[in-house]
Amino acid sequence: MATLIDTNVLIDVFHTPSTFTEWSMAQLAAARRVGPLLINPLIYAEMAAGYTSREELEAALTPSLFRREELPWEAAFAAGHAFLQYRRSGGDRRSPLPDFYIGAHAMMRGYRLLSRDPAKYRTYFPLLPLITPETHPL
Secondary structure, eight states, X not given: OOEEEOHHHHHHHHTOOOTTHHHHHHHHHHHHHHSOEEEOHHHHHHHHTTOSXXXXXXXXXXXXXXXXXXXOHHHHXXXXXXXXXXXXXXXXXXXXXXXXXXXXXHHHHTOEEEOSOXXXXXXXXXXXXXXOTTTSOO
């Protein structure tokens, strides 16, 4: 089964060591054993902020480890509706957050999502299979 990788997991592994680094590394390895690891343009863009050159980013997110997928149009529609629910429940952002697109992408394609910050995903995509520190402790 394919797994879409949230940016926060990649940051743990490639940038800023945290209390989640060991967990993130272990979960990436486990997910890779059962299927491809996926990223999309939003995840790539969020990761780009931590690199000075595209070559460095490409070396970290090598396509041989992280398959790249475009955002499906159906995910854009689902992200828009998640954003509407967010605004109606008091959210103050004026445009859809990347998390809405990432969650919608995984949901529309039937992927699991590996994230260490699942609150928005649980709220706006309750049927999305999540791999989190709570659901998959070390």
